[in-house]
Amino acid sequence: MTTDKDEVGQGSEIAEVFLYGVMKNHYKALPVVPKIFYKQNVQDNAKGADSVHIVINEAEDDFSLWFGEAKFYNSIADARLDAVVSSVYASLDTGKLRKENAIITNVSDLDQLILAAPLREKIKAALSSQVSIDHLKPKIHVPILIIHQCADTAACAELSDEYRAQISAHHTSRAESYFSKQLAGSSKVNSP
Template sequence: MSKVKFEIFLDDSLSKVTSVAQLKIAFNKRLLSFVNDFEDGKWCYQDFQNYIWDNITQTALSERERLSLTDQGFTALYEAAKNLRLTDKDKVGEGSEIAEIFLYGLMRQHFKALPVVPKIFYKQNSQDNAKGADSVHIVVDGSDFTLWFGEAKFYNSIADARLDKIVTSVYEVLSTEKLKKENSIITNVRDLDHLQIDAALKEKIKAALEPHHSIDRLKPKIHVPILLIHECKITAAAKDLTPEYRKEIIDFHRNRAETYFLKQLAKSGAVHKYSDITFHAILVPVPNKAEIVTAFTKQAKQLKSG
């Protein structure tokens, strides 16, 4: 498991940290803030890159492939790199795969989740499956489970205009049609069968995802992690995890999360049983997006070319 030096600045119910009256009763919303470390007065770029490559197989290879390559680290990276797209329709979306991989690592390590649809693998191999959530996981709790459908973005900023686009994207994922499609993918790709969980629980999960069952029954089990890796002037100017830096980031992330969830709340009528779903805003500041994307793309192309 990766030893990256991320520190959690915030991990709480948004209703406990916000000053916005409308959100005081919004117990289905959480805010999580992850910050990378500094060394020798510089942000740890290599640690961030290492984290991405340490977790790439979770989303770029199927469970069967991961199992077959358990003791073949470089081969696994090579096979994973072959499934990367490395291109985006526009500059705004550049680096989207980095965010997707980061979210898979975060889901595994922080939320103890099990990947049931390696999205980069299936996006590469089936355009039909590319639509929908950026990550799909199951979290097991004893004899029960929750379903996690994630959104992952890497932006130059998280200004209001960007937040509006994320609201639209999240609600598209939560449409009944898209949720049923995701459920059918979970049961059809068979990765669930390879997970080391109780057989009775596997059958319980499969039964709950049957297409003839109402999505309404699943809403209390649905979580939506919304990862926003973003270029940050505060982080670019920092040289250490000082109390001043910590306070600036916490205040900034609280403000952005409050603004985002107010925008989401304003359009919540689009989703039936909206209050049953749990949302997690996950913010990760970086000093320079272009430097991260360039380094990742260069390494990925080297691997893809053999």
């Protein structure tokens, strides 16, 4: 069993690495602050978002900002989903967004990744502490990756149609539950 030693598995390195891979390979995202690489020891959980990526839209000479949350749980029951919803809303707090933006603009990763100087300056200007977070919010995406120990998968001996249907129904139910909880808690996100 590969899980973290903390009680709920938050900040699990395996989930963070997987999210990093999804963002980099599927979305072609630039890892502006690959927090998994900034950890100083194995007990150190990422502070703030578990991943920070920028996706470039070359056709529009624009970008989107991705603050990822990654969790590794032994269960994805509703009680665990509450913790994920709380974590996502906490990460959207104006003060936390400003701190993330300060980290992005103060490390050299951004200068090394984005070659076009005008776009790099546009990104830095949008992330500036002098600019209202309201202008940045439409560009923010929060990918949520939850890896869990699945009893159905552990009991499965082959990739049958029955297993696929069972897993699909289970995860559809979990996703619906998560989004219901997210909508119910949406008033928790503060405005600047």
